[in-house]
Amino acid sequence: MLPGIGIFGGEDRVVKVLVPYLRDKGFRVEAFWALTLQDAQSVAKELNICFSTNKVDDVLLRKDVELVLILCPPNLHSQIAVKALGIGKHVLCDRPAGLSQCEALKMVHAAQYYPSLICLLSHGLRFHPAFIQMRKCVEKYVGVPKLCQCRLDMGPTLGKTFNWLCDDVMGGGNVTLFGSHLIDLITYLTGQKASRIHAVTKTLIPQTRGISGTRRITSTDFAVVQMEMDSGMFVSMTLSNQMARGHFSQELLLYGSKGFLRADGGTIKGFTYTRQEKEYQRTNSTTTQGNEFQYQKTNLEELKEIILYEDSEDADFLLIDRSIRSSCSNDEVHNISALFPPIYMDGG
Numbered sequence: 001m002l003p004g005i006g007i008f009g010g011e012d013r014v015v016k017v018l019v020p021y022l023r024d025k026g027f028r029v030e031a032f033w034a035l036t037l038q039d040a041q042s043v044a045k046e047l048n049i050c051f052s053t054n055k056v057d058d059v060l061l062r063k064d065v066e067l068v069l070i071l072c073p074p075n076l077h078s079q080i081a082v083k084a085l086g087i088g089k090h091v092l093c094d095r096p097a098g099l100s101q102c103e104a105l106k107m108v109h110a111a112q113y114y115p116s117l118i119c120l121l122s123h124g125l126r127f128h129p130a131f132i133q134m135r136k137c138v139e140k141y142v143g144v145p146k147l148c149q150c151r152l153d154m155g156p157t158l159g160k161t162f163n164w165l166c167d168d169v170m171g172g173g174n175v176t177l178f179g180s181h182l183i184d185l186i187t188y189l190t191g192q193k194a195s196r197i198h199a200v201t202k203t204l205i206p207q208t209r210g211i212s213g214t215r216r217i218t219s220t221d222f223a224v225v226q227m228e229m230d231s232g233m234f235v236s237m238t239l240s241n242q243m244a245r246g247h248f249s250q251e252l253l254l255y256g257s258k259g260f261l262r263a264d265g266g267t268i269k270g271f272t273y274t275r276q277e278k279e280y281q282r283t284n285s286t287t288t289q290g291n292e293f294q295y296q297k298t299n300l301e302e303l304k305e306i307i308l309y310e311d312s313e314d315a316d317f318l319l320i321d322r323s324i325r326s327s328c329s330n331d332e333v334h335n336i337s338a339l340f341p342p343i344y345m346d347g348g
Contacts, residue, residue: 003028005067005069006060007032010071015043018071030062031059032044032047032051032053037054061087074176077094077096082106093120095122125181126188130263130266137261138254141271142259150235151251153240154178156221166219175201190233194227197226202222204242221242222242224237269306271306
């Protein structure tokens with residue numbers, strides 16, 4: 001039997017999409033927590049969850065809750081995760097792990113202290129079949145990875161009101177929300193971890209029509225990140241929120257000694273260099289009997305392209321299973337953008 005689930009969240013689209021999906025897979029959602037009791041009761045009633053509360057311990061101490069999903073604001077992630085692991089609950093936590101390195105390390109130490117418990121951050125790209133296939137092809141098409149280039153262009157991720165997504169100290173910004181997924185994906189594809197990092201982050205749009213006055217946006221909407229990995233590979237990553245709302249495009253190129261792999265949306269392509277030996281003739285000299293020709297050989301390098309994974313029908317559904325369409329409205333389904341659904345882009 002699948003474990004009962006307790007969800008720490010809020011009155012946002014993430015929970016309203018996720019709960020029907022979990023039930024469709026056979027999980028039981030036993031309890032729901034929100035910052036205020038009113039929000040908790042409202043969501044629980046809408047989603048038919050039997051227990052709701054605004055007290056953390058009330059969820060963690062329930063015997064029918066064996067798995068905890070942490071989808072609340074990041075300032076509570078580390079606190080809830082560490083307490084849940086100490087009680088003996090499995091934990092799946094949304095990014096970021098915490099507001100500081102200290103909070104993240106507390107979660108790491110708690111997970112190491114209880115190795116029999118599952119403790120994961122929701123970096124879901126590594127579980128998608130496109131990138132599983134891409135990882136299998138690294139040896140054949142890339143060889144020894146030398147360079148990785150990532151570019152991500154999207155629209156604004158903020159909502160109409162000020163919340164934690166607008167504040168870099170509270171965990172907002174495209175590096176936290178999207179760059180962390182790419183960093184995890186690069187580690188998954190290559191098996192390498194970052195040894196040195198340099199980044200430039202900017203907030204190019206400090207105010208919007210709905211967020212103005214004394215409130216100012218400090219979360220990053222443009223970032224350039226450069227990393228040197230522990231085995232010598234270099235990574236260049238550009239993240240931008242300057243496109244129109246709803247736009248989302250992502251490209252990842254992984255270069256190596258044999259060729260390179262390219263991930264563009266839901267399509268994975270492999271490129272290899274092949275050498276072909278060809279003959280050509282050259283006039284050597286002219287005599288009374290005509291031209292004398294000398295044949296020479298030369299090596300020509302050609303680039304060969306192969307499509308390794310193409311999901312033309314549902315290429316956009318990389319973090320949400322296709323069966324989620326049965327529990328989403330038509331607008332929600334058609335607005336899901338490549339690689340990340342809009343529930344991660346709209347700011348709740």
